[in-house]
Amino acid sequence: MFVRLSAAIAALSILGSAALAQGAKPTDPQIAHIAYTAGVIDIAAAKQAIEKAGNKDVKAFAQDMVRDHEAVNKQALDLVKKLNVTPEDNDTSKALSKQATEKLAELAKLKGAEYDKAYLANEVAYHKAVNGALETQLIPSASNAELKSLLQTGLKIFQGHQQHAEQVAAKLK
Amino acid sequence: MRPGRYRLAMAALLFSMMAVPAQAATIQIATTDLVFAPAEVSAKVGDTIEWINTDVFVHTATARNGDFDVNMPPKKTVTSVLTKAGTVEYYCRYHPNMKAVLTITP
Numbered sequence: 707m708f709v710r711l712s713a714a715i716a717a718l719s720i721l722g723s724a725a726l727a728q729g730a731k732p733t734d735p736q737i738a739h740i741a742y743t744a745g746v747i748d749i750a751a752a753k754q755a756i757e758k759a760g761n762k763d764v765k766a767f768a769q770d771m772v773r774d775h776e777a778v779n780k781q782a783l784d785l786v787k788k789l790n791v792t793p794e795d796n797d798t799s800k801a802l803s804k805q806a807t808e809k810l811a812e813l814a815k816l817k818g819a820e821y822d823k824a825y826l827a828n829e830v831a832y833h834k835a836v837n838g839a840l841e842t843q844l845i846p847s848a849s850n851a852e853l854k855s856l857l858q859t860g861l862k863i864f865q866g867h868q869q870h871a872e873q874v875a876a877k878l879k
Numbered sequence: 880m881r882p883g884r885y886r887l888a889m890a891a892l893l894f895s896m897m898a899v900p901a902q903a904a905t906i907q908i909a910t911t912d913l914v915f916a917p918a919e920v921s922a923k924v925g926d927t928i929e930w931i932n933t934d935v936f937v938h939t940a941t942a943r944n945g946d947f948d949v950n951m952p953p954k955k956t957v958t959s960v961l962t963k964a965g966t967v968e969y970y971c972r973y974h975p976n977m978k979a980v981l982t983i984t985p
Contacts, residue, residue, distance in 0.1 A: 770973050777935045777953070862913040863936065866974025873975060 731847040739793035741860060742782050744836050745775040747806040754810060755825050764822045767874045778860055785856055826875040833868035907931055910938045915979035922983050924964050931956045938971045
């Protein structure tokens with residue numbers, strides 16, 4: 707519970723403070739980069755889980771994450787190509803990636819049931835944090851209608867994943 | 880000979896009408912942007928549901944009471960026949976925030 711909460715707060719504050727530090731709302735190329743990065747992070751975490759998870763439901767969940775996030779990111783890439791937008795790296799993306807790398811290293815040290823629990827706790831917290839950022843910052847800031855619509859689909863996918871992660875986590879106890 | 884043949888034809892026609900009492904319907908339910916639409920559908924036992932997944936994601940239509948569990952591959956349409964009556968709440972196993980209801984009458 708502590709790990710889950712602290713991870714959520716850390717991720718949220720990174721998203722919040724990085725965007726605030728810029729002093730302005732993120733631009734569409736930045737939003738596209740942040741959303742894509744958020745997907746890449748979850749795919750990396752899932753690939754680690756496919757290798758390490760002991761529980762078959764946890765492994766299956768990780769496979770679902772890879773499948774869905776790859777599908778979302780493919781749509782994102784198709785859209786930026788169509789709109790002729792080049793995703794732009796930014797402080798929020800950098801902060802997210804840095805935190806994710808640390809989390810991956812932390813999870814790498816765990817084994818068996820302990821790992822399974824920690825992975826799912828982080829998935830719940832991470833999806834919750836990204837959902838918050840999508841709802842309060844990224845979606846309201848997006849100016850292109852198609853980008854906004856893709857982010858809204860992304861939000862529903864992420865909300866679904868959060869609930870799915872909570873259900874799998876509940877079964878582990 | 881002629882009236883007899885006529886009677887036979889009538890009998891055959893009547894018989895065939897009795898053998899197929901009510902035609903089973905085909906009902907479409909789509910998943911678009913992670914939403915089942917329509918969210919509430921009424922159907923009869925024997926009806927076919929055409930599950931149209933317009934999303935690029937895999938979905939499922941999974942009955943909470945276990946009556947059915949349909950896998951819906953991305954950008955594909957699959958069909959299933961309703962075999963049991965009841966008011967069935969169903970959801971997507973991969974995205975449990977997707978929920979809908981099927982009311983199936985006998």
